[in-house]
Amino acid sequence: MRARTRTGLGVLAAGVASVLLAGTASAAPAPGAPGVGDPYYPNAGNGGTDVLHYDIRLTYQPATDVLAGTTTLLLTATQDLSRFDLDFALKASSVRVNNRPARFTNQTGNGELVVTPAQPLLKGQTATVVVAYSDTPSTETVDGINAWKKGAFGALGIDEPQSSAWWFPANDHPTDKATYDVSIEAPDDNVAISNGTLVRTTKSRAGWTRWNWRSTKPQATYLTSFIVGKYELVQSTTPDGKPFITAYGADLGDSLYAAKASVERTPEIDEFLATQFGPYPFEAEGGVVTSGITFSLENQTRPTYGVRNFRAGSNTTLIAHENAHQWFGDNVSLGRWSDIWLNEGFASYAEWLWSEHEGEGTVAELAQYTYDSNPADGDLWKVVPADPGAENQFDNAVYDRGALTLQALRTAVGDDAFFTILKTWQAQRGGSNGRILDFIALAEKISGKPLHDLFQTWLYTAGKPPAGPNGAATFAARTASVKPRSYDQIQQNHRLLAAEPVG
Structure with missing residues (x-):
C-alpha cells in the first residue's frame, strides 16, 4: 500500500513542530x-x-557460479522502524538506505x-x-x-x-507483491531469462x-525467475498482440519437439482458460523447458517446465495446469501457505476443463474416475487440503482432492454460479491475495446457498466423503468406468509436481 512520505519539521514553527x-x-x-x-x-x-519495486542488476558466470551485482528495493515502512530484515541467503558487501551507509548483519x-x-x-x-x-x-x-539449481544446463533460481x-534480497512472502526490473549479464553463449517483457x-x-x-x-517473489544457460529463445506475439517468449534447453534431446508441441500452444490454452476464469491477467506469455528440474513451476508470465514431463510426448494438460496458475496463484496469490488449495486445486481442475475441451474425458468423468479409483483407506483421503501441513503441502x-472439491461445489451450485464465482474471485482480488475462508464466503454470497457442510467435508475433514443417498459424491453416471484418456497423464503430472521436496 502506498502512503505519503513524511517531510522534515525544521522549517515549521516551533509550536507546530512540538505538537507533531x-x-x-x-x-x-x-x-x-x-x-x-x-x-x-x-x-x-x-x-x-x-516493497513496491525491485530493480535487480546482476552479472552471472556459469563456469564459476559467481553471482554479483546490486538489488535496489523501493519500499514503504508500515511501522516506525529502527531496523528491518530482508530474506537473503547470500553475503551482502554493502547496504545503503536513502543514500546513507547502513549497518547490516548477514x-x-x-x-x-x-x-x-x-x-x-x-x-x-x-x-x-x-x-x-x-x-x-x-x-x-x-x-x-539450498534451492539453487546448478549444472551443465546452467543455473536456475526457481523453486x-x-x-x-x-x-536477490526480498520480502519473501506472497502477501508482499511488487513490480520488477531484472537485468542479467551473462557470457555471450548463454541466454538470461526472467519474467514479463x-x-x-x-x-x-x-x-x-x-x-x-x-x-x-504485482508479482510474488517465488514466482520471479532467474534462468541462465544455453537455450533456444523463440520470440513472437500472441493473437491479441502480447509478447510470447519461449525457451528450450540445448540438451532436451528427443523430447525437444514434444516440448515445443506443448508449450507453443500456450496462447491457445490461455485463450480457452480466459473463457473459464476471466481475462488473462498479465502483459506477456511464454514458457521455458529445461533439464535442470523434474517438477514444473508457474513463474509469472513464463512457467518453467522440467523436460521429464515431455518424455512420453506432448503434454498440454501440464501447460493448462501451470497457466491456470497465472490466474490462481499468480494474479490472486495465497494469503498463507496453508491456503495452497487455492493454487493447486484450481490448477488441477483446469486440467479437467482442458481435457473436456480437447475431447479426452469430461470434467465429470475425470472427477468420478478419480473418486472411484481411490479406496476409502487410500492416501488421497488422509491429508486435509485446507491445512495439509508444510510437509504435505504438495501432496x-x-x-486431486482439491479438484474434486471444486467439482462438488459446481454440482451443488450449478454451472452459472460456479463460473461466476471463479471470475468474480479474479475480478475482485486480482493483483492481491486471498484466503480459503474468503473464497467460501464469496461462493455462498454468489450462489445464495449455505456451503459450510460441503467445504467442511471436502476440505477440512480427513476420510473419503461418502456418496450419500443424494449422490453427494457422484459426478457422472456410474457407467463412466472407462478411464478417460487424459487421466494417466494428469496423474503423472501431479506425481512429478510433487516429486522433489521443497523448502
Whole structure:
C-alpha cells in the first residue's frame, strides 16, 4: 500500500513542530519482525516493510557460479522502524538506505539480512535500499536447504515456496507483491531469462551480453525467475498482440519437439482458460523447458517446465495446469501457505476443463474416475487440503482432492454460479491475495446457498466423503468406468509436481 512520505519539521514553527513531535513520540521506532507470521514458514517475509519495486542488476558466470551485482528495493515502512530484515541467503558487501551507509548483519544460515539504517524509518516513509553482493549461490543454505539449481544446463533460481533468497534480497512472502526490473549479464553463449517483457538485449562488453526484463504487474517473489544457460529463445506475439517468449534447453534431446508441441500452444490454452476464469491477467506469455528440474513451476508470465514431463510426448494438460496458475496463484496469490488449495486445486481442475475441451474425458468423468479409483483407506483421503501441513503441502490430496472439491461445489451450485464465482474471485482480488475462508464466503454470497457442510467435508475433514443417498459424491453416471484418456497423464503430472521436496 502506498502512503505519503513524511517531510522534515525544521522549517515549521516551533509550536507546530512540538505538537507533531509529540504525536510521533508515543512509541520509539522498533525492529521489524523477521517474518510475517506464516505458520508453515515462520521466517518467511518481513515485518514493517512493503516493497513496491525491485530493480535487480546482476552479472552471472556459469563456469564459476559467481553471482554479483546490486538489488535496489523501493519500499514503504508500515511501522516506525529502527531496523528491518530482508530474506537473503547470500553475503551482502554493502547496504545503503536513502543514500546513507547502513549497518547490516548477514545471518546467512537462517536467510536473514538484518539492516539498521543510519536514521529510523517512520511509518509511511518511502525508502530506497541498495544491497550489493557477490557470492556463490550453490554454497549457501537456509535452514539446511539450498534451492539453487546448478549444472551443465546452467543455473536456475526457481523453486517453491522459496527461491529468491539465492539471488536477490526480498520480502519473501506472497502477501508482499511488487513490480520488477531484472537485468542479467551473462557470457555471450548463454541466454538470461526472467519474467514479463524482454525490454532490451545489449552487448555489454567483450564476451558478455546483458538481458533486461520488466514485469509491470504485482508479482510474488517465488514466482520471479532467474534462468541462465544455453537455450533456444523463440520470440513472437500472441493473437491479441502480447509478447510470447519461449525457451528450450540445448540438451532436451528427443523430447525437444514434444516440448515445443506443448508449450507453443500456450496462447491457445490461455485463450480457452480466459473463457473459464476471466481475462488473462498479465502483459506477456511464454514458457521455458529445461533439464535442470523434474517438477514444473508457474513463474509469472513464463512457467518453467522440467523436460521429464515431455518424455512420453506432448503434454498440454501440464501447460493448462501451470497457466491456470497465472490466474490462481499468480494474479490472486495465497494469503498463507496453508491456503495452497487455492493454487493447486484450481490448477488441477483446469486440467479437467482442458481435457473436456480437447475431447479426452469430461470434467465429470475425470472427477468420478478419480473418486472411484481411490479406496476409502487410500492416501488421497488422509491429508486435509485446507491445512495439509508444510510437509504435505504438495501432496496429491491438495491436487486431486482439491479438484474434486471444486467439482462438488459446481454440482451443488450449478454451472452459472460456479463460473461466476471463479471470475468474480479474479475480478475482485486480482493483483492481491486471498484466503480459503474468503473464497467460501464469496461462493455462498454468489450462489445464495449455505456451503459450510460441503467445504467442511471436502476440505477440512480427513476420510473419503461418502456418496450419500443424494449422490453427494457422484459426478457422472456410474457407467463412466472407462478411464478417460487424459487421466494417466494428469496423474503423472501431479506425481512429478510433487516429486522433489521443497523448502
